Amino acid sequence: MHYNHTIVLVGPMGAGKSTIGRLLATELGLNFFDSDREIEARCGANIPWIFDKEGEEGFRKRETQTIAELLEAPDNIVMATGGGAILKPENRDIIGKYSTVIYLHTTVAQQLQRTAKDKNRPLLQTENPEAVLKALFEVRDPLYREAADIIVNTDRQSPKSVVRTIMKKLNSL
Ligand SMILES: Nc1ncnc2c1ncn2[C@@H]1O[C@H](COP(=O)(O)OP(=O)(O)O)[C@@H](O)[C@H]1O
């Protein structure tokens, strides 16, 4: 195996980063961290509260700090990031330095379905979440691609099957 054994999952909301990250960590025998859950634990409040009280900028500062903390620790881990973690050059640098990066990709239609009932994503609590997802995709897709060592489509594959695809691709790096 020739890849960096710390794995970071990037990609848009609803691509499956949190779900697949946990399964992949079990498969690899590594601890799993979801940067969003770690931000919430450190802050003692949930993401909607952070966005409401500190704005997206406040959330992004916490996100950068948390991602750095998790990746600078000595152990190999699997980490799911939030969809916007790719925006900051500092995050891209540290993720690239410490990990093998997997871009989980899906369609906007799937993202909409998978995120519809969840109120924990402040950016999607709007009249037209489809337009938001499309606009975010335009900006972020090139950044995800640039960062990625592996790209996997999660559109028509179960989480288990996505993990199998990832394992094959990791083993051929
Ligand atoms: N490959 C998949 N097929 C079907 N549903 C999925 C798949 N991956 C994730 N989901 C579902 O989509 C929702 C969002 O997944 P999540 O892991 O939170 O995405 P992300 O962390 O990328 O925003 C969850 O309800 C999850 O069960």
Ligand SMILES: O=C(O)C1=C[C@@H](OP(=O)(O)O)[C@@H](O)[C@H](O)C1
């Ligand atoms: O795309 C984004 O900017 C965000 C994605 C969310 O994580 P998921 O990608 O896990 O939904 C979470 O970090 C926050 O609501 C902002």
Ligand SMILES: [Mg+2]
């Ligand atoms: Mg997530």
